[in-house]
Amino acid sequence: MKQPRYLVPNLYTADPAVHIFDGKIFIYPSHDVESGIPENDNGDHFDMRDYHVFSMESIDGEVTDHGEVLHVKDIPWAGRQLWDSDTAYKDGKYYIYFSLKDKNDVFHIGVAISKSPEGPFVAEDNPIKGSYSIDPCVFRDEDGIHYMYFGGLWGGQLQRYRKNKAIECGHEPADNEPALCPKVVKISENMLEFADEPQDLVILDEKGEPIKAGDHDRRFFEASWVHKYMGKYYYSYSTGNTHFLCYAISDSPYGPFTYQGVILTPVVGWTTHHCITEIEGKWYLFHHDSRPSGGKTWLRSLKVVELEYNTDGTIKTIEGLIN
Ligand code: FUB
Numbered sequence: 001m002k003q004p005r006y007l008v009p010n011l012y013t014a015d016p017a018v019h020i021f022d023g024k025i026f027i028y029p030s031h032d033v034e035s036g037i038p039e040n041d042n043g044d045h046f047d048m049r050d051y052h053v054f055s056m057e058s059i060d061g062e063v064t065d066h067g068e069v070l071h072v073k074d075i076p077w078a079g080r081q082l083w084d085s086d087t088a089y090k091d092g093k094y095y096i097y098f099s100l101k102d103k104n105d106v107f108h109i110g111v112a113i114s115k116s117p118e119g120p121f122v123a124e125d126n127p128i129k130g131s132y133s134i135d136p137c138v139f140r141d142e143d144g145i146h147y148m149y150f151g152g153l154w155g156g157q158l159q160r161y162r163k164n165k166a167i168e169c170g171h172e173p174a175d176n177e178p179a180l181c182p183k184v185v186k187i188s189e190n191m192l193e194f195a196d197e198p199q200d201l202v203i204l205d206e207k208g209e210p211i212k213a214g215d216h217d218r219r220f221f222e223a224s225w226v227h228k229y230m231g232k233y234y235y236s237y238s239t240g241n242t243h244f245l246c247y248a249i250s251d252s253p254y255g256p257f258t259y260q261g262v263i264l265t266p267v268v269g270w271t272t273h274h275c276i277t278e279i280e281g282k283w284y285l286f287h288h289d290s291r292p293s294g295g296k297t298w299l300r301s302l303k304v305v306e307l308e309y310n311t312d313g314t315i316k317t318i319e320g321l322i323n
Contacts, residue, residue, distance in 0.1 A: 004305040004323040007063050007286075008054060012293065014300035015084035015223070016286040017137070018277040021094070021117035025279060027054040027063075027286070028087045028096065032299050043155030045298040048082045049073075051096070053119050059279050059304070069119025070096065070112050076125045077110070079103045083156075084223070084273065088138040088146055088191065089117070095191045096121045097148065099134035099156075107157050109136045109150060111192055130194050132166075133158045137275075138187065139226040139253065146187040147253050148194070149201065152222030153180065153240060164198055175214025179203075182220050182237065184254055201235065202256040203248045211259060216242045218259055223273040226253070229283075230313055236263055238272050245272050245287070247315060260314055263307070267320035270297040276307060283307040285318060 007013070012032035019026050028051065035047035050071040055064050072078040083099035094114045101107050108127030114120060134156040137149045151158045153172065158180055160170030172180060181200035188195040203211045203220060211219050221240025226233060235257045236247040243266035248257035264272060269290025277284055285307040293299035305323045308316045 004303055005060075006292065007302040007304060008065070009292075009301075011052065011065070012299045013052070013054075013302045014271070014288040015135075015273045016288065016302050017084075017086040017275050018284075018286045019087060019089075019117075020277070020279065021089055024117075025056040025059065025061075025277075026087070026117045027056075027302070028085055029054070029288075029302055030082070030084055034296075034299060039297065041154050043081075046081060046083060046155070047298075050082065051085060051098070051119075051121075053117070055118065059282075059284065066118040069114070070098070070121045070123065072100065075100065075110060075112070075123040077102050077108075077127055079105055081107075083107075084135045086136050086138045086275075087117070088140060088187075090146070090191050093191070094119075094121070095138075097128075097136040097138055099136065099152075100127070102127065106132070107134050108132060109134075109148075124192060128192070128194060130164065130198070132161055132164075133183075135222050135224055135273075137224045137226055139228075141228070141253055146191065147184055147226070148187055149182055149184050149224035149226055149235070150198075151180075151182040151220070151224065154221075156222050158182075173213040175212065177213050178210035179213040179215065179219035182224050182235075199254060201254070203235070204256050204258045206259070208258075216240075217244060218246060223271075225275050227276045227278075229309065232313060233257070234276070234315075236274065236276060238274075240271075243267070243270070243272050243320075245274050245285075249313070262317050263315050264318045264323075265320045267291075268295055269300055271300070272320070283309070289320070 112121035223238035267289035
């Protein structure tokens with residue numbers, strides 16, 4: 001696949017998580033809708049209500065829509081806004097982990113289960129205990145342990161927490177203080193709980209110092225993804241208001257990670273969100289932009305482009321506006 005490709009022309013889809021299950025490529029995106037809610041920094045205009053699952057036999061193949069697989073009306077604790085999700089497999093079951101506001105307008109991470117990667121998924125009665133904020137990414141390491149990476153600023157509410165506890169007034173640190181960190185936590189054997197307390201995933205700069213809150217071109221904002229390449233852990237994320245997808249590398253799934261550079265320069269639309277998946281020996285960046293909707297930031301479309309590494313393991317930057 002040499003040319004970037006839009007994947008789902010007939011639905012607005014965003015925030016991809018792509019996995020190979022049963023030898024097939026499965027795509028788990030958010031499903032964007034036009035709700036008429038005006039744009040604001042809380043992200044109220046992202047008023048999504050359901051998920052569809054898509055699959056392909058090969059990266060150039062036709063995309064099959066398996067239809068609606070989970071709806072907010074079927075999630076017992078749901079308030080509103082079904083945002084980014086990720087899916088994992090263990091012992092004959094598929095688990096979709098999703099971001100959703102509860103009835104008090106507080107984001108948590110929920111889980112729903114299916115016997116098939118195509119869904120439908122049945123939600124648990126409550127969100128995962130101790131979960132907060134948005135954008136779960138679930139990474140299965142080679143030893144079979146699953147880790148969740150999560151968090152997102154502003155509308156994602158991460159600034160309302162310190163040390164896993166809600167604080168009185170949500171705020172970001174001062175510009176010269178360390179930036180707020182995404183979180184990493186081991187998932188329990190039954191895949192339904194956190195096995196321990198979420199920890200800070202620290203991103204260091206070239207001097208070994210934590211990236212500062214004022215460093216908006218490099219500090220974490222949202223959209224965590226983890227993959228492994230040549231024995232190293234690659235943590236990638238969006239810088240939000242500066243619209244870059246960046247990455248950092250570590251020898252441990254818990255970090256600390258050292259900042260390396262930009263994977264994708266800004267795309268059309270405010271948000272940028274991705275996943276990185278190996279398919280038949282090649283690596284792909286699945287992401288989204290708002291070009292097909294004429295720049296409406298809340299109506300995004302999934303794309304895929306090949307991702308290449310340099311010989312030292314660094315990633316070649318992809319230009320968002322031409323890919
Ligand atoms: O889709 C809603 C939110 O927009 C996601 O949770 C963020 O990562 C951003 O893509």
